[in-house]
Amino acid sequence: MKIKVYGILKRYVGDRDYIKIDIPEPTTVADLFSKAGIPGKYVFIVEKNGKAITKDITVNNDDEISLIPFISGG
Amino acid sequence: MKGVWNKVLKIDLSTKKAEIVPVNDDVYKKYNMGLGIATYFLYKETEGKIDPLGPDNVVVFSPGLFVGTGVPTGSKSAMTFKSPLTGGFGRAMVGAYLGVEMRKSGVDAIIIKGKSDKPVTLKIDNEHVEFIDAEEYRGLDSILTQEKLREKYGKTYRTCAIGQSGENLSKISGIDFEERQAARAGGGAVFGSKNLKAIIMKGDKKIDFANPEKLKELNKKWVNIIKEHPATKADMDYGSGEFYEWMNKERGTFPSRNWQWGYFQSVYDNLKEGEKSHIDPYYWSPKYTVRHHPCPTCTKPCGRIIEVKEGKYAGTKVDGIEYEVLYSLGGVLEIDDVEAVAKMNEICDREGFDAISAGVTIAWAMEAYEKGLLDKDKMEGIELTFGNADAAIEVLKKMAKREGYIGKLLADGTKAAAEKLGKNSDQFAINIKGLELPGYDVRGIKGMALALAVSVRGACHLTAGVYGIELGGSWWKYKGIDRLSSDWKGFEVKAAEDLATTYDIFGLCKFSRHMYFLEGMPELNNAITGNDIIDADVMTIGERVYNLQKMFNIREGIDRKYDTLPYRVTHNPIPKGVSKGAYVSEEELQHMLDEYYMARGWSKDSTPTAIKLASLDLLDVVDESIAAGI
Numbered sequence: 001m002k003i004k005v006y007g008i009l010k011r012y013v014g015d016r017d018y019i020k021i022d023i024p025e026p027t028t029v030a031d032l033f034s035k036a037g038i039p040g041k042y043v044f045i046v047e048k049n050g051k052a053i054t055k056d057i058t059v060n061n062d063d064e065i066s067l068i069p070f071i072s073g074g
Numbered sequence: 075m076k077g078v079w080n081k082v083l084k085i086d087l088s089t090k091k092a093e094i095v096p097v098n099d100d101v102y103k104k105y106n107m108g109l110g111i112a113t114y115f116l117y118k119e120t121e122g123k124i125d126p127l128g129p130d131n132v133v134v135f136s137p138g139l140f141v142g143t144g145v146p147t148g149s150k151s152a153m154t155f156k157s158p159l160t161g162g163f164g165r166a167m168v169g170a171y172l173g174v175e176m177r178k179s180g181v182d183a184i185i186i187k188g189k190s191d192k193p194v195t196l197k198i199d200n201e202h203v204e205f206i207d208a209e210e211y212r213g214l215d216s217i218l219t220q221e222k223l224r225e226k227y228g229k230t231y232r233t234c235a236i237g238q239s240g241e242n243l244s245k246i247s248g249i250d251f252e253e254r255q256a257a258r259a260g261g262g263a264v265f266g267s268k269n270l271k272a273i274i275m276k277g278d279k280k281i282d283f284a285n286p287e288k289l290k291e292l293n294k295k296w297v298n299i300i301k302e303h304p305a306t307k308a309d310m311d312y313g314s315g316e317f318y319e320w321m322n323k324e325r326g327t328f329p330s331r332n333w334q335w336g337y338f339q340s341v342y343d344n345l346k347e348g349e350k351s352h353i354d355p356y357y358w359s360p361k362y363t364v365r366h367h368p369c370p371t372c373t374k375p376c377g378r379i380i381e382v383k384e385g386k387y388a389g390t391k392v393d394g395i396e397y398e399v400l401y402s403l404g405g406v407l408e409i410d411d412v413e414a415v416a417k418m419n420e421i422c423d424r425e426g427f428d429a430i431s432a433g434v435t436i437a438w439a440m441e442a443y444e445k446g447l448l449d450k451d452k453m454e455g456i457e458l459t460f461g462n463a464d465a466a467i468e469v470l471k472k473m474a475k476r477e478g479y480i481g482k483l484l485a486d487g488t489k490a491a492a493e494k495l496g497k498n499s500d501q502f503a504i505n506i507k508g509l510e511l512p513g514y515d516v517r518g519i520k521g522m523a524l525a526l527a528v529s530v531r532g533a534c535h536l537t538a539g540v541y542g543i544e545l546g547g548s549w550w551k552y553k554g555i556d557r558l559s560s561d562w563k564g565f566e567v568k569a570a571e572d573l574a575t576t577y578d579i580f581g582l583c584k585f586s587r588h589m590y591f592l593e594g595m596p597e598l599n600n601a602i603t604g605n606d607i608i609d610a611d612v613m614t615i616g617e618r619v620y621n622l623q624k625m626f627n628i629r630e631g632i633d634r635k636y637d638t639l640p641y642r643v644t645h646n647p648i649p650k651g652v653s654k655g656a657y658v659s660e661e662e663l664q665h666m667l668d669e670y671y672m673a674r675g676w677s678k679d680s681t682p683t684a685i686k687l688a689s690l691d692l693l694d695v696v697d698e699s700i701a702a703g704i
């Protein structure tokens with residue numbers, strides 16, 4: 001599955017724009033964080049195929065996930 | 075009351091007289107400090123329909139209650155005036171060290187009226203005012219002026235000054251406070267019209283807190299909460315533009331090329347894997363940052379000084395670059411050269427321009443130029459096309475001096491420029507009530523479109539600040555917000571405005587609003603003042619102050635007709651990207667306005683009703699005859 005990461009979260013995935021990981025079984029977003037090595041507390045918004053979801057939702061290998069940190073600025 | 079001085083300082087520049095006026099506790103209980111009493115005194119000390127650039131206009135400056143108390147990010151002071159740009163309520167918030175001095179001075183606000191016959195600097199020591207000749211600083215940039223004043227009178231004075239644009243009465247000029255700006259709505263021109271070049275201030279008194287031990291304990295708690303918050307590191311490392319890439323790639327709501335695009339198409343359509351836009355803070359911040367530049371008592375400074383050491387913009391040193399400037403001097407001009415953006419940012423700060431308004435005005439001129447609407451013979455050889463940074467820099471300098479055809483045309487912002495030029499150029503003039511829009515493509519953020527349409531000071535992103543709620547979909551009490559829907563936005567914006575107003579009253583930075591929310595404020599207020607208010611009281615104070623600002627506009631005749639959106643937002647859908655096809659139809663806008671006025675308890679033409687004003691205990695200040703209803 002493709003996980004797009006933004007902002008400060010990139011530093012946990014080797015400064016890449018996205019990572020690809022394989023999840024043979026459907027898994028919750030929270031489990032995904034530990035698999036990908038991203039600390040969950042830094043993730044503010046999780047989106048599955050462009051739609052916001054909560055961290056207890058289950059995702060599949062063919063979903064595209066975006067992880068967005070807190071936004072303060074503007 | 076504890077924690078305040080129960081006094082304000084009134085200064086008349088015409089007669090060169092100053093007086094201390096006592097203020098009773100009731101005023102603080104109703105309006106508190108900062109934007110609260112600054113709104114109250116502006117309303118009281120002015121009449122409707124005065125000339126904003128005449129001696130009758132008044133400037134009020136008041137630090138928020140938390141300023142000078144050690145509350146982390148309690149750093150903001152409020153300035154109010156009648157805006158020469160919008161003709162309505164003018165407000166600018168600033169992280170001013172001068173505000174900290176005022177908190178220690180023995181007065182809670184200064185109220186300046188009249189007009190000096192010659193350029194003048196106000197030197198204020200505690201409650202004592204001196205009127206100092208400022209002839210020697212005439213024409214000097216705002217930052218140099220302050221440096222010279224501190225050299226002459228001592229570094230313990232904290233300062234503010236206007237640059238050339240303010241002296242030349244540009245309606246998009248602001249006031250610089252040691253490289254933080256009270257930028258928006260034309261306060262610089264109001265200073266200029268009064269021949270007021272600068273203020274320097276020093277205070278050496280100690281605020282008497284109701285419960286100093288409790289305050290110390292609370293401050294410690296908040297320092298820790300802020301330190302541990304997941305957003306803090308990102309803000310400190312990359313500043314307010316941290317979410318720039320996401321705005322382009324995942325939301326498609328970063329307006330570019332004078333809002334012809336909803337994301338920076340010419341950059342993002344050509345980036346290769348791993349490459350970054352050059353105005354993305356993740357690209358430039360590690361490269362150019364020299365040091366942090368915090369507002370007073372900020373423990374999570376987003377502010378930074380950046381320096382360009384090589385190349386044609388070598389020597390540029392500026393506090394920035396904030397998110398809004400990435401938009402106004404970057405994307406909207408189609409410039410992805412961070413060094414050029416830094417240079418323009420520096421010119422804006424030194425000459426005293428509001429960088430949002432100045433950039434958006436040049437973007438308008440670029441579109442007009444490319445469409446062949448400008449008189450090329452009078453352009454003095456400047457090829458003002460999108461992406462041409464050197465042309466933009468030259469034009470900016472001319473605007474500050476009101477020099478030549480293009481400098482004169484643009485010096486007062488997009489509304490004045492489009493009126494002068496005609497030829498339907500208002501259809502791409504990106505302003506509301508005269509104030510240029512900030513960097514959110516509200517065609518794809520409909521609640522934010524409403525927030526900009528109804529804001530009392532024109533297109534202001536911080537009056538409600540709902541961009542985070544809309545773009546993230548949830549925040550504080552808000553859940554499941556759909557940015558492309560126009561339903562329920564009236565209620566969302568109303569509550570967000572009242573909450574944001576309380577931040578401006580207490581002087582808390584809105585970049586810490588997801589830390590303090592509402593709930594953090596009452597106990598801090600109570601430790602400082604000895605009052606015993608709860609969160610509901612805080613919201614009521616916010617609502618009261620917001621209604622008084624609205625009544626200021628109603629007194630000027632600024633009602634529903636002025637709560638509009640730029641033509642481009644209502645007629646030209648976003649052409650490409652994640653938000654492709656989005657725009658706000660006229661029906662959607664009217665639907666959102668109806669709902670917003672209902673949520674506010676205002677009439678259909680947006681006038682607060684007598685019942686609403688009575689419930690907010692405002693009828694002793696406002697003239698009931700201009701209220702709606704009954």
Ligand code: SF4
Binds near residue numbers: 149374
């Ligand atoms: S977060 Fe930024 S704007 Fe807010 S107080 Fe700190 S330095 Fe100033």
